Amino acid sequence: MSIDSLPEVSFSEVFSQALQGHPCSVVGIGAEPLPLPVADWTRDADDVDHSLLRHCIGATLDVGCGPGRLTARLAELGHVVLGIDVVGEAVRQTRGRGVAALVRDIFDRLPGEGRWQSALLADGNVGIGGDPVALLRRLREVLDPRGRIVVELAGPGVGVESVWAALECGDARSRPFRWSVVGVDAIHEVAAQAGLAVVGTHVHGERWSAVLEEAA
Template sequence: MTDAAFTQVFARALQGHPCHVVEVDGYGEPRSLPVADWARAADEADHLLLDRCEGATLDIGCGPGRLSARLAELGHVVLGIDVVPEAVAQAIGRGATALRRNVFESLPGEGRWRTALLADGNIGIGGDPAALLGRARELLDPRGRVVAEVAPPGLGLRTTWAVLTCGDERSRPFRWSVVGADAVPGLAAGVGLRQTGLHRAGDRWCVVLEEAP
């Protein structure tokens, strides 16, 4: 199997090739990457997140843009960012405004966004949820909020090394975290945020975080 950049393997997945996530530490079985869920049109279940986005919204890790596009349809100013060029191209192709950017790089509108959206478990990006939430706080207007999809309560916080496999290619290892709803208040408090909402729709959960008083 050939080693490749994460962006290259993820691009193949977005193009329709079967792809799996494999945890390097051997915890659990390889899991199919749910690309079809990300590439479909936004549905009623997505309104668990969409209905809590206020004003200008930064969609962090926007993927192929289903939520960015729907927010634009709803009248929001919205910018999607992603490190994978194929994801950005697909987001733009469905009518969203998107840029190839790392969330920790300089971004348009820093300090003026009303909502930072972390959908589809993207609170785990980089394997350091506290650092990501702290960065999101920097990007927000003081009246802003983070809307983040999380795992169900009881799972706590778990961080692992993982790789993506797609055909004969394997990505270089990357860090990823799974954050249960029960772990969010402590993470938020550590970066000056507070949880103001916990919401559920079926098997999906999301939290709303705002500036701590």
């Protein structure tokens, strides 16, 4: 069966297969299909993850929590934490780690709106929806006005790129979805468009992040 003739199914169905251990690739972000790094998401949090999470303060919303390694570590660190994800299998695995999670889109009504002290966008989840400015504006509604967004980014020189992407797993391909990649060199402009300020950028091993707060 050729790639072009693969049957299209929902994103959730294909991502669920990936989380269950089936090899999966993402197409459309780079010139070639990229293996989905599921093993990095299903393992326990490591020291590099911990370095990223130390920027979260207080009650934290883990947006696009996946199988919950960071949600669980935040709970271990003493945070009140809730993971949200649009994929039921991701939420099931997060709950299996003993932490709270909901099947919910970030643009849906959420528990505790306006009271969360931190929102976490890790593992490239600043790309959710393909419009980083709209995503950050939505998180401003979710957060306490004194709260912060901890966002993992691509490295320097990437800028901002928004594409149509899809997941391929076995003999199925997901329906196309919008996704964005934001480099650390572009986050100041993206944040400003969302009414936020960058209060710090950080390197964690080979990973980059920024902390965003309400602009003065």
